[in-house]
Amino acid sequence: MTDDRNPPDSLAGDTVGVVGLGYVGLPLALAMAETGYRVVGVDVDETRIETLRDGDSYITDVPDGAVDRVVGEEFVPTTDYDRLSEAVGVSICVPTPLRKTGQPNISYIVDATEELAGVLSPDSTVVLESTVYPGATEEVVAPTLADNGHEVGEDVFVAFSPERIDPGNEEYGTTDIPKVFGGVTEACGDRAEALYGPVFDELVRVDSATEAELVKLLENTFRSVNIALINEMATIAHELDVDIWSVIDAAATKPFGFMPFYPGPGLGGHCIPVDPKYLSWKADQHGVATRFIDLADTVNRSMPEHVVDRVVTLVNDAGTAVPDSDVLVLGVAYKPNVVDTRESPALDVISLLEDRGASVAYHDPHVPAVEIGAQTYESRSLSPAVLADQDCVVLVTDHDAIPVDTVAEHAPLLFDTRNATADIDAEHVHRL
Ligand SMILES: NC(=O)c1ccc[n+]([C@@H]2O[C@H](COP(=O)([O-])OP(=O)(O)OC[C@H]3O[C@@H](n4cnc5c(N)ncnc54)[C@H](O)[C@@H]3O)[C@@H](O)[C@H]2O)c1
Numbered sequence: 001m002t003d004d005r006n007p008p009d010s011l012a013g014d015t016v017g018v019v020g021l022g023y024v025g026l027p028l029a030l031a032m033a034e035t036g037y038r039v040v041g042v043d044v045d046e047t048r049i050e051t052l053r054d055g056d057s058y059i060t061d062v063p064d065g066a067v068d069r070v071v072g073e074e075f076v077p078t079t080d081y082d083r084l085s086e087a088v089g090v091s092i093c094v095p096t097p098l099r100k101t102g103q104p105n106i107s108y109i110v111d112a113t114e115e116l117a118g119v120l121s122p123d124s125t126v127v128l129e130s131t132v133y134p135g136a137t138e139e140v141v142a143p144t145l146a147d148n149g150h151e152v153g154e155d156v157f158v159a160f161s162p163e164r165i166d167p168g169n170e171e172y173g174t175t176d177i178p179k180v181f182g183g184v185t186e187a188c189g190d191r192a193e194a195l196y197g198p199v200f201d202e203l204v205r206v207d208s209a210t211e212a213e214l215v216k217l218l219e220n221t222f223r224s225v226n227i228a229l230i231n232e233m234a235t236i237a238h239e240l241d242v243d244i245w246s247v248i249d250a251a252a253t254k255p256f257g258f259m260p261f262y263p264g265p266g267l268g269g270h271c272i273p274v275d276p277k278y279l280s281w282k283a284d285q286h287g288v289a290t291r292f293i294d295l296a297d298t299v300n301r302s303m304p305e306h307v308v309d310r311v312v313t314l315v316n317d318a319g320t321a322v323p324d325s326d327v328l329v330l331g332v333a334y335k336p337n338v339v340d341t342r343e344s345p346a347l348d349v350i351s352l353l354e355d356r357g358a359s360v361a362y363h364d365p366h367v368p369a370v371e372i373g374a375q376t377y378e379s380r381s382l383s384p385a386v387l388a389d390q391d392c393v394v395l396v397t398d399h400d401a402i403p404v405d406t407v408a409e410h411a412p413l414l415f416d417t418r419n420a421t422a423d424i425d426a427e428h429v430h431r432l
Helices: 025-035 046-053 064-070 081-086 107-119 136-147 186-196 209-239 244-251 275-285 291-301 303-317 345-355 384-388 404-410
Strands: 015-019 038-042 075-078 089-092 124-128 156-160 179-183 203-205 326-330 359-363 369-372 375-378 392-395 414-416 429-431
Touching: 015 025, 015 081, 015 107, 025 038, 025 064, 025 075, 038 081, 046 075, 081 107, 089 107, 089 186, 107 124, 107 136, 124 136, 124 186, 136 156, 136 209, 156 186, 156 209, 179 186, 179 209, 186 203, 209 244, 209 275, 209 291, 209 303, 275 291, 291 303, 303 345, 303 392, 303 414, 326 345, 345 359, 345 369, 384 404, 392 404
Parallel strands: 015 038, 015 089, 038 075, 089 124, 124 156, 179 203, 326 359, 326 392, 392 414, 414 429
Antiparallel strands: 156 179, 369 375
């Protein structure tokens, strides 16, 4: 990090744009509107734009009131990129999934940047927020803008700033998480600083866009690797007949040199299972092997299978053949208290149990229906009778709204992948 920089005066009061109004873009757009910017929010999804125009939200962490308060003059949701022509700065928050081959799919960024390049006014700043491989801002976004007659660092300014929100986390929101950013040139960094300065409590400027990209990938790869380690520890502990959760709690009393991570049924969501693959893809381009990252991915992806193996053993031990069994999965969102099922390990747990012949249903208070392969499942309501009817209940996602005590009381067999039953000591309750 350097500090001999010269950001221009704050831009607050001007028009800015946010492209892609999802989990990342919508909270950012609202935060910018609350700061005093007039925000044009562009999304290709007409239903989302209509919902926002009505003052409603489709993101759990964003209450309807937060949209309603600013929509109209301060926040303008639209599908029309031309509305960005007045913007002094635009943040791009479109998806960056993987292709079926496991390679990065940055086509949404390419599309959005090409659209933007045609409408941007001179002197504007473009900040990429989508998670990408290191170098993407410089190698993809900047040249696309340059191809359209702009000169990067002269009449258009380009930076990367990773989004670090944690959906469902009530302690930290968009603006109170320190905002890392880096410009493609020094002047680009200055402009990004002026754009984001009024919005975020703390800015953390790094030396380049590529450095900022690597910050994000370090953070999420760190999580992936540590979760894989503790998942492996959990399987060892089970064989040793030791409670991994107690081991972690005791280890976490060490005041230095240890940070607790917890095992679970596998990784989910749009970030932790995906982002390390962006890094390993880029490393491969440079001939660098990413053995650690790849191994973590393998261990984490094996967890649903491990969960199913444990469930099958428990059902068999209870005297029931799995093909004759009814199993209820609790929670299909990828983590507690969110509606998002992307990459959720619960989906793998359900289809692996079906592959073994079990009849599987699910209950999730936040997810009314979910598609797995060609099949659509609908959330079953939870009652003592439904619980008592199962051969096994598998707690995959411990939403606050799932009544764990009631589940443990009525389910004949409960397998808990999240330690939600820590306080329950009963022979029919088993933990990962
Ligand atoms: N969800 C998270 O918790 C999280 C956290 C940190 C970083 N990220 C990263 O942020 C980026 C966005 O993720 P998200 O979860 O907000 O995705 P999302 O799917 O919730 O939202 C993306 C939005 O972009 C829109 N979109 C797609 N193509 C577009 C285009 N060409 N023009 C305009 N709009 C377009 C989609 O309709 C959608 O509304 C990804 O790179 C992701 O990895 C996500």
